[in-house]
Amino acid sequence: MNIIEVNHLTKYYGKARGIVDVSFSEEEGEIFGFIGPNGAGKSTTIRLLLSLIHPTSGDARVFGKDVRKHGPEIRQSIGYLPSEVYYYEGMKVIDLLKYSASFYEGDFKDRMKRLSDIMELDLNRRISDLSYGNKKKVGIVQGLLHRPELLLLDEPTSGLDPLMQRKFFDLIREENANGVTVFFSSHILSEVQRLCNRVAIIKEGQIVEVSNIRTLQQNNYKKISMTGENLTPGLFDLPGITNLQRENGSLNFFYNGDINLILHKLNQVPLMDINIEEPTLEEIFMHYYE
């Protein structure tokens, strides 16, 4: 079953572009990555799903329900972590969490304790006294507190130190293992690579690719780097070679094509060393943005 279903969703803020004709879907239990640089439309998409803003055209469904008509009902089962966290400054952390929990059915006392222990959050401090990173921790606990079925994470790791990031990732994996669907927006590819099953790449408001993270890495490109004497770029004039770079004595490029052809070519060149590897997501990503 599709937890999120987005069809030709378009949002303009007056004349300014938000997103244009975005379509994708996320299945139950997936961790779905949503990658793009700042201003590509990631937050716009999430805010449309939460009906904080309304689409110019197209529609979106969460849990099979139209986000425009069933907003409160849908949000009952959503946990949201915004990229920048703002809460009522005068409140204590514990009062804020209790206030938040009071809107959902159930008793979350033990869970509040457990989550705040994991994230090392001091419940008795005032929101206004918290640092950016600590506010983010409040956001994580608040977003997860009511046992949501869908987590919308908008650049969740900004402000967290590496240790906390790891704890956070473990927490997300644990939630996911318990059946929680995760929508993970980020511009940091390595974390998406670590966590997600599928990714959508968004560029200037439009989806350029939706694919399995493995196929994205495996199918097309090989990154080949070699060392040897008398290596000149002219030796490799095969179609499918891109990003050819020469650095004192070594040659690097991406290859997309018949693997036998390139091996045959490599055989004819005297080499001292060679590396054939899968490009990182980072490198693939740069390719989409060229």
Next chain:
Amino acid sequence: MNIFFRELKANLKSLVIWSVILILLIMVGVAKFSAFAGNPEMLTMLDSIPPALMEALNMNALNLTTLSGFFGVMFLYFSLMGAVAAAMWGSTIISKEERDKTVEFSLVLPVSRGRVVTAKALAALVYCLAFVGITWVASLVAVQPYQPDASFFSFLRIEMAAMLLIEMIFLAVGLLLGCAMKRYKRAGSTAVAVILAAYFLSIITDFRQELDFIKYFTPFKYFDAASLLMNNQIDGLYLAISAGVILVCISAAYWVYNRRDLMI
């Protein structure tokens, strides 16, 4: 309910500040009255003031040497303060969530925007009631030394009812501005500008006969202290207009807030 109680708590400070100012105003006012009270020389002095000025200060037809007359003049301050306080409460209680960027928390909770507006409007209404209550009690305490008669108490009651109505009108206007304005930082100042405009309109109507129709556009004319004192009741027509204005503003507030994009 939880939104309602949180709002009551969160804005308590502003209610306290408004109340302190108002109590001071009443104390100073009544202290001044001690100079007017039953003093015939004061009447002759007042007669020498140009009528236009008297009109502007709303002192015509009110005998300042009686307690009721004096509170008729005080009503101007009560209604202005009530109007400003109510409009500020109404406009900021909605727009502050966008100003403080807390909408990404409060409107992601499983509540409809309508429910949020209802809870916040009720919290602001409670504040308006409390403000009138405090004005009433402070007035009763302050006039104790003059041992007013029953007619004063009944006039004060009408005056307080009128003050509440003015508050409710501007609360509704404030809510509409808070809900509708995309430039949320200006919602409060726009609300005050509306009040000042309404107040000056109410003064202008007194100056020229042909401008009399303007009185329907300014709530300050609906509840004129002199006519309240004379008739000892609130005019039915103006009551109906007030109810209409409140109803239209509130419905428009819900309508707009449900449809618009939140500014984040």
